[in-house]
Amino acid sequence: MNIMLLLTTAVTSQLPEANLSLWSLIVKGGWLMIPIFLLSIVGIYIICERISVLRKLSKTPKDFTEKIIHYMETGNSAAALQECKAEDSPLARILQKGIRYSHIPVPELRNSLENTASSEVAGLEKGLSLLATVAGIAPMIGFLGTVVGMVQAFYDMSLAGNNINITLLSRGIYTAMITTVAGLIVGIIAYFGYNLLVGRIEKTTDDWENSISAFLDSLYAVKK
Known part of the structure; x- marks a missing residue:
């Protein structure tokens, strides 16, 4: 007897039970x-x-970085740090480190911030x-x-x-x-x-x- 015919018939024979629950x-x-x-x-x-x-990260205000830049340009680093602490997001933590180490050369600071960003990205990729x-x-x-x-x-x-x-x-x-x-x-x-x-x-x-x-x-x- 053809095996494929048997299998097809077996499936067909179950069609009346189409009302089976999940x-x-x-x-x-x-x-x-x-x-x-x-x-x-x-x-x-x-x-x-x-x-x-x-979704929580997307709630970070779009003008957040602009505020930090404005504070730094006016020499108000304390206000910039306070803004970062209040926001408490990965981007805020990255920029907070940049503010604290703003006295070091820019190329070195860039490498430091990139390392911090990589650590934050690893947290996002969890799971x-x-x-x-x-x-x-x-x-x-x-x-x-x-x-x-x-x-x-x-x-x-x-x-x-x-x-x-x-x-x-x-x-x-x-x-x-x-x-x-x-x-x-x-x-x-x-x-x-x-x-x-x-x-x-x-x-x-x-x-x-x-x-x-x-x-x-x-x-x-x-x-x-």
Whole structure:
């Protein structure tokens, strides 16, 4: 008997159960749905948490750097430091260091601020490596479920001998299909979230670089 015909018939025989609940489908996916489910929780948590952090950074006033530059140009470094402490953001901490060490040569100060910025960027990227892992491993677990399900289906066929009952194959087919779909869905969400966060972080760091350059340029002009 054609194996593909058997598998197709097995799937078709389950169509009357189209009203299965989501929980029933998850249960039919087998034990491999557990790690996929855990990965989905980890991925969604990282995405939501990082978006929340980046959203807070976007609330930094656009004229914040201009205020700091104005204070420095007028020689009011104390007010500039107070403004940075009140803002308490990564950019504020970077410029705060620049104010405190404004007496050193500008090239050395630039290197110092770039190192500080790199440290702040590392904080923004917290969890992204784990999110990338989720994006890669979730589909792999889903494909593993496909293999396990097909093995289960063939095993059930071998036990049945000549009296093959199509319904026996449903367990393996469910495991194969549901785990694959679940793994791909989790992987797609994690991959999309990763790229979204990377893009927003890059935009944030570009804004920091522009602010640092403007601050250093004004400081250089004052010293000159």
